[in-house]
Amino acid sequence: MRALTGFLAGLFAAVISIQALAQTSADAGKAGPLVFGFLPIVSSERLVHRFSPLADYLSAKLDRKIRMETAPDFASFVRRTDDEQRYDILFTAPHLYYLAHRKSHYRALVRVDRPGMKAVFVTPVASPVHSLQDLRGRRLATTDPLALATVLARARLEQAGIDPDRDLTLVATPSHNASLLSCYRGTTDAAALIRPLYRRARAEIRDQTRVVAETASVPHMPIAVAPWIDAHTAARLRDILVNMSAETQGRALLRHLDWPGFVAAQPGEYDGLGTVADQLGID
Amino acid sequence: MPLSPFRSLRVRLIAGVVIIEIVMVSLLVWNNLGVIRQAHADRLWNTAAGMLELVAATSGRYLVEVDYATLEEYLRNIAHQEELSYLVISDRDERPVVTLGQVPDAPWPATDGHPFEVSDGVLDMAQQIRIGNQPMGQVHMGFSLAQMNRSIDSARLRSIAIAVTGIVLTILATVFIGVHLTRRLGRLAAAAQRVGAGDYDVAVPAEIRDEVGTTAAAFNRMVAEVSQRTRHLEESLARERVIEETSIDGMITYAASGQILSANPAMHQLFGYRQDELLGKPASLLLAPVSDGKDAVAAYADNALWTHTIDTRIEVTGQRRDGSCFPLELSIGRVDISGEPLFAATLHDITERKLAEHECHSLLEGNRFLIHKSLAVQEEERRHLARELHDELGQCMTAIQADAELIHELSRDRDEKITTSASAIVSVSSRMYDVVHSMMQRLRPGVLDDLGLLAALEEEVDAWQARFPQVDCRLVSEGELMGLGERINITLYRIVQESLTNIAKHAGATRVSLQLVRQEGSLILRVEDNGRGMDTEHPGRGLGLIGMRERVEALGGSLSVQSAPGEGVVLRVSIPVTE
Numbered sequence: 001m002r003a004l005t006g007f008l009a010g011l012f013a014a015v016i017s018i019q020a021l022a023q024t025s026a027d028a029g030k031a032g033p034l035v036f037g038f039l040p041i042v043s044s045e046r047l048v049h050r051f052s053p054l055a056d057y058l059s060a061k062l063d064r065k066i067r068m069e070t071a072p073d074f075a076s077f078v079r080r081t082d083d084e085q086r087y088d089i090l091f092t093a094p095h096l097y098y099l100a101h102r103k104s105h106y107r108a109l110v111r112v113d114r115p116g117m118k119a120v121f122v123t124p125v126a127s128p129v130h131s132l133q134d135l136r137g138r139r140l141a142t143t144d145p146l147a148l149a150t151v152l153a154r155a156r157l158e159q160a161g162i163d164p165d166r167d168l169t170l171v172a173t174p175s176h177n178a179s180l181l182s183c184y185r186g187t188t189d190a191a192a193l194i195r196p197l198y199r200r201a202r203a204e205i206r207d208q209t210r211v212v213a214e215t216a217s218v219p220h221m222p223i224a225v226a227p228w229i230d231a232h233t234a235a236r237l238r239d240i241l242v243n244m245s246a247e248t249q250g251r252a253l254l255r256h257l258d259w260p261g262f263v264a265a266q267p268g269e270y271d272g273l274g275t276v277a278d279q280l281g282i283d
Numbered sequence: 284m285p286l287s288p289f290r291s292l293r294v295r296l297i298a299g300v301v302i303i304e305i306v307m308v309s310l311l312v313w314n315n316l317g318v319i320r321q322a323h324a325d326r327l328w329n330t331a332a333g334m335l336e337l338v339a340a341t342s343g344r345y346l347v348e349v350d351y352a353t354l355e356e357y358l359r360n361i362a363h364q365e366e367l368s369y370l371v372i373s374d375r376d377e378r379p380v381v382t383l384g385q386v387p388d389a390p391w392p393a394t395d396g397h398p399f400e401v402s403d404g405v406l407d408m409a410q411q412i413r414i415g416n417q418p419m420g421q422v423h424m425g426f427s428l429a430q431m432n433r434s435i436d437s438a439r440l441r442s443i444a445i446a447v448t449g450i451v452l453t454i455l456a457t458v459f460i461g462v463h464l465t466r467r468l469g470r471l472a473a474a475a476q477r478v479g480a481g482d483y484d485v486a487v488p489a490e491i492r493d494e495v496g497t498t499a500a501a502f503n504r505m506v507a508e509v510s511q512r513t514r515h516l517e518e519s520l521a522r523e524r525v526i527e528e529t530s531i532d533g534m535i536t537y538a539a540s541g542q543i544l545s546a547n548p549a550m551h552q553l554f555g556y557r558q559d560e561l562l563g564k565p566a567s568l569l570l571a572p573v574s575d576g577k578d579a580v581a582a583y584a585d586n587a588l589w590t591h592t593i594d595t596r597i598e599v600t601g602q603r604r605d606g607s608c609f610p611l612e613l614s615i616g617r618v619d620i621s622g623e624p625l626f627a628a629t630l631h632d633i634t635e636r637k638l639a640e641h642e643c644h645s646l647l648e649g650n651r652f653l654i655h656k657s658l659a660v661q662e663e664e665r666r667h668l669a670r671e672l673h674d675e676l677g678q679c680m681t682a683i684q685a686d687a688e689l690i691h692e693l694s695r696d697r698d699e700k701i702t703t704s705a706s707a708i709v710s711v712s713s714r715m716y717d718v719v720h721s722m723m724q725r726l727r728p729g730v731l732d733d734l735g736l737l738a739a740l741e742e743e744v745d746a747w748q749a750r751f752p753q754v755d756c757r758l759v760s761e762g763e764l765m766g767l768g769e770r771i772n773i774t775l776y777r778i779v780q781e782s783l784t785n786i787a788k789h790a791g792a793t794r795v796s797l798q799l800v801r802q803e804g805s806l807i808l809r810v811e812d813n814g815r816g817m818d819t820e821h822p823g824r825g826l827g828l829i830g831m832r833e834r835v836e837a838l839g840g841s842l843s844v845q846s847a848p849g850e851g852v853v854l855r856v857s858i859p860v861t862e
Contacts (some may be wrong), residue, residue: 044344067375068417072350080349170404 031216033065037222038230039096039153040070042175051091052166057253058089062233074146081106082098089237093148098220098273099282108222108265109238114175119149119156120198122183122209123188123190126253132160137270138189139169141179149176151276152215154190160184160213177201183210194213200258219269220246223262293465297457304453308446319438323431324398327406330364338422339363342372343414348378351585357380368405368425369583372412375420384425391423403427407839411629412723467495469542471502478598533630539623541589553632555604569630570611589623589626601630610637654839662727662773667787669727671762672719680719686711728776736772739766740779744797745785755794762801771858774834775808777797781827782810782854790814790852801860808856816846831856 022189036055038047059066069087071077078096080086082103090097090106095115100106121140123129129138135157155163164170167195173179176193183191184205188210198206223241225234230238244250245261254261334397337360345354354372357560362383369384379386400408406426414421467533470487478483483560489499494637527534527547528842533554534547546561554561554569561568566589588599592615601611612631691705723729731739737760744758767775779797786792793815800807828844831854835842 027819040348044347045414046416048343048347048419052415052417068347072348074346076350086349177621 001261002153005096022200029239033067034062034088035086036066036068036089037077037081037091038068038070039092040073040076041093044070053256054056054251057244057249058237062236064233067208068092072078074144078146080167080232082282085226088226088229090226091221092224093221093271094144094149094218094270094278095148095277097224098277099280100224101270102274105227105230106224107227107234108224108270109234110241110262111222111265111269112220112259113261113263114196114259115221117148117220118217119152119192119215121190121214122180122198123212124186125185125208126208128213129190132162133159134212135190136162136167139187140164141171141173141188141191143173143176143179143193145172146280146282147176148218149179149192149194151279152226154279155276156213156215165282218273219265222265222270224265292463292468293461296465297454300457300461301450301454303797304457305450307448307454308447308453308515312442312446315442316435317441319442320435320757323434327366327398327426327428327431328367331406331408331424334362334364334367335422338370338372338408338424339412342422343412343419344410345763346372346419347375347414351380352681355383358383364425364426364432366428366705368427368436369423373423375429376417377421380420383576387425392425398431401428403566406649413692431793447657464495467499471495471499474502474506476531478509482628483507484512532632533626535561535566535569535630536627537589537626539590541567544625552600552631553603554629566628569601570599571608588613589615589628590617590624598633601632609615609634610802623808651833651836654833658834659836665726666732668725672723672726673729676719681718684709684716686714722844731772731776733860735765736767736775737778739772740797740799743780743783747787754786754792757795758797758799764799764801764806767806767860770838771806771860773856775806775856777834778854778856779810781831785827786812786814786852789817792851804859806858806859806860808854808858810854811851813851816848816850816852817844818848819844819846 036058038051040047042050048068052068055068066089071080074096075158077092078099081090081092081096081100087102090100092100097106097108101108121132121135129135140153144150154164156168157168162168162192171182171188173182176197179188179191179193180198180201182188192215195214198211223237225237229237239261242264244254314610318838333738338361342354342359345351345357351372358370358372367384369382369386371383371386372381374380374581387405387407391409392403392405394409395401395406397799398406404427406428407423408425409421409423411421424730442483456477466487474485485506486503487499489496491502530547530549531552533550535550536544538544543561543564545565546556548558548559550561551557556564569589592613594616596612596614599611599613600608602608610633611631614629614631616627618627619625687705687708691702691709696699696703728739728742730742740758740760744756748754748756763774782797783795786795790812792812796809796811798807798809798811828842832842835858836860842857843855844852844854
């Protein structure tokens with residue numbers, strides 16, 4: 001039995017190695033543009049506005065055409081990532097990267113140089129909700145079910161002994177801003193959204209709302225490459241991204257992105273997201 | 284005479300209106316077709332441009348999301364335009380990702396700027412799809428012009444049908460109205476022809492009060508007015524003809540060139556020319572050629588006399604056909620007819636008047652001679668009488684006075700009665716002598732013969748001053764006054780004497796000035812007073828002034844009186860003297 005297990009493990013390793021080698025060979029033979037897939041965290045127009053300079057910057061530095069793409073929704077993006085293996089470069093949520101890495105062997109090169117990402121529970125200032133327990137029987141606005149904020153919120157609710165599918169009503173909205181606005185306008189009783197987006201909300205909205213609870217923190221969003229991208233290209237990409245803050249054009253671009261910079265992703269840095277990723281039910 | 288169809292007002296009116304209508308409707312149709320074509324083209328262009336803009340603006344997100352199925356569904360929902368021939372969305376690699384309709388063969392046809400520039404029947408348009416400044420792909424669209432062309436053809440057929448209908452209706456209306464109008468105008472024309480032929484008993488109906496009716500009424504009034512004026516003109520011409528033919532004065536009319544245009548029968552009697560002989564001849568033919576320097580009218584014996592001596596009467600010398608001359612009084616008038624001057628002259632034979640004037644002048648001269656003669660005789664008689672009074676009666680009075688004084692001396696202290704009688708005789712004889720002396724002075728001042736004119740005048744003035752001491756009377760003289768001659772002396776003396784007498788009788792003056800000056804061959808006497816004056820236009824009936832004038836004119840001199848009521852009198856006498 002042990003021998004069989006060892007044989008299977010070796011066979012699996014060999015298959016992976018052969019597949020990786022084949023993919024590397026295929027990548028080496030690619031002359032077309034690299035497809036840079038962006039998770040549709042905001043509308044397509046805003047996504048292009050915010051991230052097309054990053055794609056252009058990398059294209060110029062890498063001396064290779066990079067084409068920005070996104071998807072109509074999170075599910076499509078995950079399917080294209082994991083099933084269709086459409087993207088050469090990937091900018092996605094931490095838990096979705098975990099899935100891409102696990103299923104399609106995407107490798108994180110860098111992540112946003114911030115301590116971590118967490119979701120917050122927000123209610124209007126005058127709301128009777130003062131704790132997670134007060135959310136029972138109420139409506140909680142969240143974005144796409146696959147979104148990080150949603151899964152972190154669900155995990156935090158379950159941690160507090162609240163069943164998000166029974167004890168309260170989750171109301172899906174198109175975006176984080178839509179969730180916050182629904183709470184602000186009283187359409188829902190509370191909203192769960194990523195903290196950086198809450199921090200960038202209009203001051204009048206933040207003044208009229210308050211944070212009830214926070215979720216656990218997870219590593220910030222990574223930029224990963226497909227397994228068929230050769231090591232040299234991947235290393236150049238990582239170096240370019242890490243060193244952006246060291247040059248004028250890079251700093252300007254970081255200011256546009258509202259990020260301090262990128263740091264190299266550490267091996268196993270996103271392994272802790274296995275639990276929340278598994279809750280998505282995507283295999 | 285029947286009118287040519289092409290000169291008929293009716294035909295020209297109808298033909299003109301129809302031609303104008305055809306031209307105007309054709310232009311209108313042509314313009315409308317242009318407008319319709321432009322409107323259809325603009326509509327298609329605006330529709331195509333709007334749809335292209337809409338697709339380009341909304342397709343970007345689908346391209347960046349690589350959601351081509353949704354994009355195709357979206358495009359099928361909005362691309363309902365029947366004229367849309369094809370719609371293709373290409374990605375950033377120019378690969379068609381959504382295709383609707385009949386896609387043209389590669390390469391893409393060149394885009395058209397306007398439907399009018401289309402040559403293949405399809406309006407091809409293209410636009411880049413962007414999000415912000417990022418190109419996401421391209422949209423190609425084609426719109427068929429077939430429907431637009433069908434609409435234009437339909438509109439063209441409708442316009443032409445409407446135009447043809449309008450032209451036909453216009454022709455019918457024009458013919459109807461033209462015939463109606465020109466029928467009444469024809470009546471007017473016929474009536475005008477009758478009037479032109481001299482028939483004034485014509486009237487056209489004017490019951491309808493439109494333009495033609497108003498014209499007909501005006502025509503009737505005009506015919507009545509012309510008829511009346513023609514009648515008056517004929518009467519006037521008849522009167523003038525009678526006057527011309529019966530006049531004893533010659534009458535001619537002539538042009539500015541002097542050419543005679545007409546002559547009345549009297550011209551034949553006056554000049555001996557027949558009337559037809561005078562026509563066309565120069566008017567100067569009727570005047571005698573005047574010898575140089577002997578007749579002031581000579582200078583006018585040409586055309587200038589006949590054209591420049593207007594509205595005045597002048598005396599000229601006429602010449603008959605036989606060459607004999609006779610005096611004429613010529614009167615010329617001018618009238619401008621249609622800008623051309625026409626002259627009319629009346630020639631009056633003044634032979635008898637001239638003879639009468641000559642006889643009158645002779646009588647006047649004789650009368651004046653008799654007056655002068657009588658004055659001379661009167662003066663001579665006065666002088667003779669004065670001399671007789673001085674020589675005979677004066678001597679007798681002196682002798683009587685001397686004897687009476689002797690008797691008075693001898694009878695003194697003897698017989699008082701004789702002495703008294705002698706004194707009375709002395710006194711009476713003395714007064715008688717004064718009276719006689721005064722008579723002699725008035726008849727003939729002796730001082731005039733003894734001491735000359737100036738002394739006589741001074742004595743006369745002194746005597747007058749003595750009688751009228753309230754009047755300041757002064758005599759001033761200049762120049763040599765001796766040796767002027769008996770006639771001049773007595774004439775001036777009598778004028779001064781008469782003037783002072785008149786001033787004393789009528790003037791009521793307070794100042795009298797007499798000035799006698801000899802200068803440059805003439806002797807000037809000026810008598811001026813500041814009295815009440817006189818009206819020189821209506822002098823009195825006295826013979827004083829007449830006598831003075833006769834005396835002066837007998838010496839070849841002149842006498843003038845200047846005066847006005849309240850402004851005194853100035854009498855001025857000028858007599859020529861030989862140096």
